[in-house]
Amino acid sequence: MSTPLHITISEQLRHQIEVGDYQPGEKLPSEHQLMDAFSVSRITVRQAIANLVNQGLANAQRGRGVFVTPQQKVDYSLSSPLVFLAEDLAHKGITLTFKNLSFRKVLPPKAVQRSLQLDSKASVYFQKKLLLMDGATGAIDMSYILLELGQKYASQLKHQMTFPTLEANGVVINHIDAVIECTHADYEMAGQLEVPLGQPLIVYRYTAYIEPDQPILQGQTISRADRFCYSLSTKR
Amino acid sequence: MSTPLHITISEQLRHQIEVGDYQPGEKLPSEHQLMDAFSVSRITVRQAIANLVNQGLANAQRGRGVFVTPQQKVDYSLSSPLVFLAEDLAHKGITLTFKNLSFRKVLPPKAVQRSLQLDSKASVYFQKKLLLMDGATGAIDMSYILLELGQKYASQLKHQMTFPTLEANGVVINHIDAVIECTHADYEMAGQLEVPLGQPLIVYRYTAYIEPDQPILQGQTISRADRFCYSLSTKR
DNA sequence: ATTACCGTCTTGTTATATCAGGTTCAGGAA
DNA sequence: TTCCTGAACCTGATATAACAAGACGGTAAT
Known part of the structure; x- marks a missing residue:
């Protein structure tokens, strides 16, 4: 396994965002849901989400969830x-x-x-x-x-x-x-x-x-x- | 304590980088050294270092250490x-x-x-x-x-x-x-x-x-x- | 009807622990 | 002398766990 799990997960989510599975402004699955979906620990899920945030694709809001960032300049x-x-x-x-x-x-x-x-x-x-x-x-x-x-x-x-x-x-x-x-x-x-x-x-x-x-x-x-x-x- | 520990640590390191305590290209203390110095866990230290990397102030090299990124454009x-x-x-x-x-x-x-x-x-x-x-x-x-x-x-x-x-x-x-x-x-x-x-x-x-x-x-x-x-x- | 509160969901912070995989350098083998 | 190898050190990945704190909705009290 050369590519880390958190990359695999964030890349999959990125793809889903790009093809429109998740629309701008839409809420992504919660950390717990992703943990279950990918059978990984919370740390890994959080790392994956951090990847998305760092790429400007998502923004996390404490207590509410992680949302797809609209891309309009x-x-x-x-x-x-x-x-x-x-x-x-x-x-x-x-x-x-x-x-x-x-x-x-x-x-x-x-x-x-x-x-x-x-x-x-x-x-x-x-x-x-x-x-x-x-x-x-x-x-x-x-x-x-x-x-x-x-x-x-x-x-x-x-x-x-x-x-x-x-x-x-x-x-x-x-x-x-x-x-x-x-x-x-x-x-x-x-x-x-x-x-x-x-x-x-x-x-x-x-x-x-x-x-x-x-x-x-x-x-x-x-x-x-x-x-x-x-x-x-x-x-x- | 309203500001997180990892922010406190990364802000202090940032300050030290900016005033020249750590020169461009110089190696920052290792994760273990920072753990001891600040009496925190490795996760916290790693988060602090991630903050620096995200701000473009440092770059981590696996097996070698974390180095101050030279700022020349x-x-x-x-x-x-x-x-x-x-x-x-x-x-x-x-x-x-x-x-x-x-x-x-x-x-x-x-x-x-x-x-x-x-x-x-x-x-x-x-x-x-x-x-x-x-x-x-x-x-x-x-x-x-x-x-x-x-x-x-x-x-x-x-x-x-x-x-x-x-x-x-x-x-x-x-x-x-x-x-x-x-x-x-x-x-x-x-x-x-x-x-x-x-x-x-x-x-x-x-x-x-x-x-x-x-x-x-x-x-x-x-x-x-x-x-x-x-x-x-x-x-x- | 409105407000206050509480339980639940969600992300944020932090600790401990383990293994993987680079880097470096010293010491020993060829 | 040169080369190889292994110990020591370093960052990367990942699991488990616990508590904090913001958001939200429902229920009960006013």
Whole structure:
């Protein structure tokens, strides 16, 4: 027996999920039922379920059961990030809501100072927003914006996404430098985004510039990899 | 005690890794040592280590021990994907090697037929390449390319990346539509990319066009999220 | 009718135990 | 000196067991 039992079990369940034996949102058999069905111990069954959770195929809810995770991703277009994501999603029947977690004047960390080309005493506004799609957590955006802009558009920034707010107020963003990478949810992030520890998160790190080459905004959007993807078009 | 022991342990180890008590590549204490140190059972220690592995902080090697995973990512620029990645990496002292896993004429799946605007009987070339960075697995690229191009540049395509090969032969790519998303390694992918089951992978799905609006290439690069990131510049 | 409580089901945490199968290295055989 | 082998150590797989704690539904009390 070269392949472990827990792999055999999780692979079979995975197959059943993929062919639709278990529908998205449906409850999988309980640990006891699986123990009986496969004649294995609870540890083995739990390992198999952990495999599914780690693959993003299922999510366990204490006291309730293990459920098939629906696989639907929201597409965020990087080619036109200024488009109102909310409206874009509304077309697909998804409601986007915000929760302003923080909006305050701070002294930015050194790295931000550098990329925003600030002198060491300059304050900026720090904003942290939680993005909910149909009420479910989707992403957290944390960014630093030049003091004057933050001050001027404070009320709007608290209720809208940053790019559209700037755009709507005539702040023309010339270009955005960005890096996309993927990390894991640490204990803290896992709690905030309501995912199991270690689940993949997409980090979109950006710096936005206006007119000549003046950086005005720097931040990162940390999104749940099971609910977000990014699209782009590279032109020559 | 509201937070579980395994979380307490993994969080402490995580902290020690982050402050450098354990250096990248260094071996963590063995399970038995951790059992003694924290006065817990082996199951608890193993759960704690699983937490670290799931967070991409450590990797376990049977018979050898658990080691701190080095966190160094290769940056792939999407704004100029035609640049020779190999040369780009060479500047950073990283050697890029290839392994051609497959190169053959096939009838493409329906989705590819559509995006390459082919009629249902047209064959294309399918290529599958394994990308190694300093000998370590980094990514797998699978793509479908128009029959004539595949045939013409077969020998080069087997040893180089696709975009630079086309570019070097005067095939001018006009634009690339792409989507970036993040998935989990299933059992098969985990084996090919040498990561634990469920580790995050970045999927770069692309369609490349020439001249008027003629698609010539469609594929996806599946890369290890712990070793890859993508950078881009969005211009207005 | 509404609320409170309790039993049952379910997952989470943790301990103890055993065998399997890699890795490493020292010591002995060739 | 080289090679083989076995002890010691390490992680992986799996069983059994017990208690904790969240969810849920039914029943009894208000």
